[in-house]
Amino acid sequence: MKILLVDDEYDILEFLSYNLKKEGFVVKTANNGKLAVDIAQRFKPDLIILDVMMPEMDGISTCSEIREIPSLSDVLILFLTARAEEYSELAGFAAGADDYVTKPIKPKLLISRIKALLKRTSNKSQQKVINIGDLHIDIDKYELMFKNNKIHLAKKEFNLLYYLMTVPGKVFLREDIITNIWGEAHVGDRTLDVHIRKIREKIGENYIKTVKGVGYKFDI
């Protein structure tokens, strides 16, 4: 796991860097926001630890800027903040922070928070194979099996079904599905329905359920 550490104080960089490396993380450091953005793009860290208070470009601006970069859009960001600066908490989350740790920093606490953070997200996204009923979906192989028979799904169909299967039973809102599968691109009103139809043709009508006025869910 790779971590990029950003703080203007050299002592803190040293101190944290030492503690994180001891835990087995690969660590790089930057002493200002601009540099951090540069390094991040090449280093591709799993997590960026950002000090909120920095001269020139503060943590929140840095965070916002990072979130604008597509290749870094889902890197985790953790803020370090002095206890007094409570105002920044919401601003930070608004800018896309994933967690907060207040100074003074206790290494043990920080590390447990980091691990929790990495676990939380890796658990979600690392579910590469999902088995439900007679269905078996594998994101790495881009393959769907139904009662041990391969079923071919086109890319969009696959992504859509996989998305619904990530949380069986949960209703995904139409708009959320569209944002997730199509991004911000504008797609017509009936496009989603057509894809649902195609999937239903292939796996039967029983798995994907419509919740009118809300969205769709995958359920047995």
Place this chain on the structure above:
Amino acid sequence: MKILLVDDEYDILEFLSYNLKKEGFVVKTANNGKLAVDIAQRFKPDLIILDVMMPEMDGISTCSEIREIPSLSDVLILFLTARAEEYSELAGFAAGADDYVTKPIKPKLLISRIKALLKRTSNKSQQKVINIGDLHIDIDKYELMFKNNKIHLAKKEFNLLYYLMTVPGKVFLREDIITNIWGEAHVGDRTLDVHIRKIREKIGENYIKTVKGVGYKFDI
């Protein structure tokens, strides 16, 4: 969810108001800061959208003033700002803003930011599953179970029952129920009763009780 929109340009008020209402928000508008503070105190919005640049009393002053008023101290505030005025970002957060959106405004983006903002703050106490007696309601699944059998409810019915179940025993005023489920749309006098009837048909007559002259409550 109630939103107060503050901008000195009538066109923008119109445009945003239309888009927000379409999303189901209850919207009021003000064309200057002073008026905004007045309206906010009576309207009690969940969110105030403030244009930074306004004659007389600008957005930041308005924001500061609102934050001084105890009854409004935890209303969310979102700033609209022209891309050029980057200077204002820090000033805005210092004054108590919760988020920023830059002009020109893309309605979809604005709405997703608003939702994110409202979600972050309201999610904390939002109960997703409620168990009472033989009833089990799950908002994520949009599902109602009665003695372990699924019962289908249409969206309005579901929302209505869920709303009543959030505080069992509490009498919800007719008008509050209507504002909550329908927003500010004008619905006829008997519409609520009809929905109550439909729910009672499905879960029996014992759960939802009428308090004449006041409203309804969910109780065992």
Place this chain on the structure above:
DNA sequence: AATAATATTTAACAATTTCTTAACATAACA
């Protein structure tokens, strides 16, 4: 590069569900 094969989106219309209304009935209350 041209062609064929797939995939994706759109558009038109159908089918279905949900919601609201209106008219009248009934119950509560003063």
Place this chain on the structure above:
DNA sequence: TGTTATGTTAAGAAATTGTTAAATATTATT
């Protein structure tokens, strides 16, 4: 007993999703 608020029902309006086929895009193949 009259007044007011809520209950009930059924009809049709409105909203949402389903379905199909054709139009575009995209990708693979010769």
